[in-house]
Structure formats: C-alpha cells, structure tokens
Amino acid sequence: MNRIADIRITPIALKDPPLLNASGVHEPYTLRSIIEIESDSGHVGLAETYGDDDTLLRLQAVAPQLRGLGTHDLAALTDAVLAHGKGRQAGVAAHVVDGAPGTHPARALDKVFAGFETGLADLNARAAGLPLADWLGGRRMQQVPYSAYLFYKFGRHHGTPYGPEDAGDPWGEVLDAAAVVRLAQDMVGQYGFGSLKLKAGVFAPDLEADALLALHDAFPKHPLRIDPNGNWSLDTALKVAERVGSALEYYEDPVPTLADMAELNHRTGLMLATNMVVCDRSEFAANVGLGTPVRTILSDHHFWPGFRATRELAAHCDTFGLKLSMHSNSHAGISLMAMTHLAASTPGLAYACDTHYPWQSEDVIAGGRVPFVDGAVAITDAPGLGVTLDPEALARLHEQYLRCGIRSRNDTREMQKHQPGFVKRKPRF
Numbered sequence: 001m002n003r004i005a006d007i008r009i010t011p012i013a014l015k016d017p018p019l020l021n022a023s024g025v026h027e028p029y030t031l032r033s034i035i036e037i038e039s040d041s042g043h044v045g046l047a048e049t050y051g052d053d054d055t056l057l058r059l060q061a062v063a064p065q066l067r068g069l070g071t072h073d074l075a076a077l078t079d080a081v082l083a084h085g086k087g088r089q090a091g092v093a094a095h096v097v098d099g100a101p102g103t104h105p106a107r108a109l110d111k112v113f114a115g116f117e118t119g120l121a122d123l124n125a126r127a128a129g130l131p132l133a134d135w136l137g138g139r140r141m142q143q144v145p146y147s148a149y150l151f152y153k154f155g156r157h158h159g160t161p162y163g164p165e166d167a168g169d170p171w172g173e174v175l176d177a178a179a180v181v182r183l184a185q186d187m188v189g190q191y192g193f194g195s196l197k198l199k200a201g202v203f204a205p206d207l208e209a210d211a212l213l214a215l216h217d218a219f220p221k222h223p224l225r226i227d228p229n230g231n232w233s234l235d236t237a238l239k240v241a242e243r244v245g246s247a248l249e250y251y252e253d254p255v256p257t258l259a260d261m262a263e264l265n266h267r268t269g270l271m272l273a274t275n276m277v278v279c280d281r282s283e284f285a286a287n288v289g290l291g292t293p294v295r296t297i298l299s300d301h302h303f304w305p306g307f308r309a310t311r312e313l314a315a316h317c318d319t320f321g322l323k324l325s326m327h328s329n330s331h332a333g334i335s336l337m338a339m340t341h342l343a344a345s346t347p348g349l350a351y352a353c354d355t356h357y358p359w360q361s362e363d364v365i366a367g368g369r370v371p372f373v374d375g376a377v378a379i380t381d382a383p384g385l386g387v388t389l390d391p392e393a394l395a396r397l398h399e400q401y402l403r404c405g406i407r408s409r410n411d412t413r414e415m416q417k418h419q420p421g422f423v424k425r426k427p428r429f
Contacts, residue, residue, distance in 0.1 A: 007063040012397035017169040018154040022201035022231035024415030030330035037119040045123025048334035049115035110305035117306035126384035132341035143376035145352040148193035158417040177211040193375040195223040201231030223249035230256035265293035275327035298327040326353035333365040366390040
C-alpha cells in the first residue's frame with residue numbers, strides 16, 4: 001500500500017477584480033491554498049482550496065497527522081480531521097466574518113477533509129496512470145460545459161494602482177444593463193459559453209430585472225440564471241419573478257431562507273436552485289421534509305465535502321427527483337480541473353457548471369491557463385487532474401500572498417472603502 005510521505009501547503013494570492021455582490025465587493029486579491037501530497041512511491045497529488053487563515057491553519061494543523069497513512073485510507077483521514085476539531089489548535093479563528101458560501105463555521109472541518117481528499121484522489125489516479133474522471137468511476141462526458149458568470153463591478157479597486165488598463169482587470173466597469181450585455185458579449189465571444197448567470201442582489205431589483213431581460217433579448221437562445229445571494233425579500237422575489245420568470249432556466253437563492261424558498265416555489269412554481277440553503281445532509285433532509293421546493297442543488301466539492309460526498313449527493317438527488325449542478329468561488333486551474341473531472345464522472349449533472357475562472361488572470365499550473373472550447377473544458381488522457389504545478393508561478397503567487405496583507409475574505413469591509421456607510425444586511429431589498 002502506498003503511504004503519505006509528505007504534505008506541502010502553500011498559500012497564494014490571485015488578483016481579483018472588484019466584483020459586486022450582496023455582501024459588498026471583492027478585495028484586490030483572493031486567497032487559495034495549494035496542497036501537494038507526496039507518497040512513498042514518489043507520486044504527487046494536487047489540490048486547491050480556500051486560503052483564509054481559518055482554513056489554512058487547520059490544514060497545517062492536520063497535515064502532520066496524515067504522514068504514514070495509506071493514500072486510500074479515507075477513514076483514517078476522517079478520524080484525523082475530526083480529532084483536530086475536538087482539540088482546537090491555538091491560533092485558529094473561532095468564527096468567520098464574511099458569510100460567503102462555504103465559509104460557515106459549521107463546515108470548517110468539511111473544507112479541510114475535502115482539500116486532502118482531493119489531493120489523495122489526484123495522487124492515486126496518477127499512480128494508477130488514469131485520468132481522475134476514469135479513476136472516479138468513468139467518464140459520462142468528454143467535455144464539461146460551464147456558464148458565463150456575469151457580475152456588476154467597479155472599474156477599479158479603491159486605493160490600488162490597477163484598473164481596466166491593467167492585465168489584472170481587463171473587463172472594465174459594469175454598472176448597468178447595457179454594460180452587463182457588453183460583458184456577456186465579451187465572455188461569450190472569448191470563451192464560447194452557452195448559458196449566462198447574473199450575480200444580483202447589488203442594485204435595485206427592477207434594474208437587475210432590466211439587465212436580465214436585456215440579456216434575454218441579446219441572447220435569446222442562451223439559458224439564463226439570476227443569483228441575488230438571498231438579498232431579496234419574499235415580496236421582492238415574487239415581483240421580479242413576474243417580470244423575468246419565463247426567461248429563467250432557474251432562480252438561484254433570491255431569498256435568504258429555506259422557508260422563504262418554499263413559499264416562493266409554492267406561489268410561482270419556478271425552478272429554484274441553491275448553494276446557500278441546502279449545503280449539507282441536514283439541510284438536504286429539511287428540503288425533502290418541505291416537499292423539495294428547491295429542486296436544483298449546486299454542489300461544491302470544496303465544502304460538501306469532497307468527491308465521495310458529491311457522488312453521494314448525486315445519488316440522493318436521483319432518489320428524490322432533484323437536479324444537480326456545481327457552484328463556484330474564485331479559483332485557479334487546479335480547482336477548475338477538479339470540478340471538471342468530478343462533473344464528467346458524476347451521474348445526473350443537469351446544467352452547465354458555474355466558474356469564476358475567467359475573472360482570474362493568474363494561475364499556478366504549468367503550460368498556461370486551462371482553455372475553454374465552446375464554453376467547455378475537455379478531459380484529456382493525462383493521469384490525475386491532467387495539470388502540474390509551475391514552481392516559479394507558485395513561488396511568485398506565494399510572495400504576492402505574503403505582501404497583499406489579506407488573511408480572510410471580507411467583502412463588506414472592502415465595500416466600506418467605496419461607500420463608508422455601507423452595512424451588510426440581508427435581505428436588503
């Protein structure tokens with residue numbers, strides 16, 4: 001049996017544009033942790049996950065306990081992560097202030113498990129000489145479709161030197177419906193995306209509905225989604241549904257609670273999707289108990305947790321007649337390829353997956369950024385994830401992490417630099 005010989009965890013910072021959302025605005029850098037797991041046979045598996053202090057310190061605390069474990073021994077990995085949770089390590093944050101999907105304190109250990117499980121899966125697939133999708137059980141797709149993820153955004157970050165003219169943010173200002181359509185045209189033209197998702201919950205809901213309808217006029221054959229991240233009241237969500245419901249592929253998290261989603265479904269019959277109110281088994285059970293008002297679950301292997309849990313989720317969705325797709329957060333190419341292999345091998349994936357990847361201009365993988373062809377990422381015959389680390393890029397992005405001064409994501413704090421009186425409030429509208 002191959003055993004874990006060494007684990008290296010390197011935090012990095014990637015430039016991130018000033019994307020607006022229900023909590024505020026993205027900071028100039030997004031943090032990621034790059035995990036390398038080396039076996040005693042010399043194979044190395046890769047993973048990428050959150051890089052905030054809470055996650056990073058937990059990963060660093062658990063890693064020494066994994067040396068010597070079998071590379072297939074997920075039971076031992078589970079025990080090691082749970083043991084860390086019972087004996088809190090000094091210096092690990094007790095809570096998370098951002099509230100972004102995946103940052104809920106109750107999922108802190110899930111994120112740690114998922115990071116290591118992903119690295120072990122890549123390692124074992126490489127050792128077997130198989131692409132990860134094949135090692136996970138076989139490909140159901142050769143190319144995995146992704147959706148254009150459209151954000152309102154400022155033209156530049158507050159108090160930072162780079163803006164639209166810099167490679168760190170080539171997209172420019174997006175603050176109205178016409179700019180949203182231009183952004184969609186640019187993304188579809190560059191990447192070939194066949195569906196569009198608008199991040200909402202930022203401006204007056206009528207203005208965001210105008211933007212959605214403008215997208216529908218400009219792209220009549222593209223499936224459309226809108227995601228206010230729970231920033232609308234039930235009354236507001238009902239009013240917007242009257243205007244845009246017929247144009248929607250699904251209505252993602254317009255209201256903040258599962259109870260509100262249930263009432264919204266009862267009164268509109270629209271397909272509702274979530275990555276906020278059904279994010280673990282207990283919430284899945286609560287959704288079933290209400291008669292499954294949320295019928296599309298957006299999985300995320302970074303906190304569900306992991307590949308095995310995502311495949312179990314797919315089975316649960318099949319049992320209850322629910323649909324499945326994938327949520328995304330700001331990420332580099334290792335996460336994109338992990339999502340792609342998992343999606344390609346998971347039965348029942350019904351929609352194009354989310355991805356923030358076009359918003360990131362930097363990466364740690366060798367050979368350049370992962371290409372999209374006709375809005376999809378292809379599975380190759382290379383073993384494991386099919387990508388390798390670029391050591392120089394890893395060192396450069398780690399140095400950027402050391403310099404950037406950000407250690408936990410806080411979109412509200414960043415928004416207050418632009419609007420000093422801004423207060424996070426859900427629902428806002």
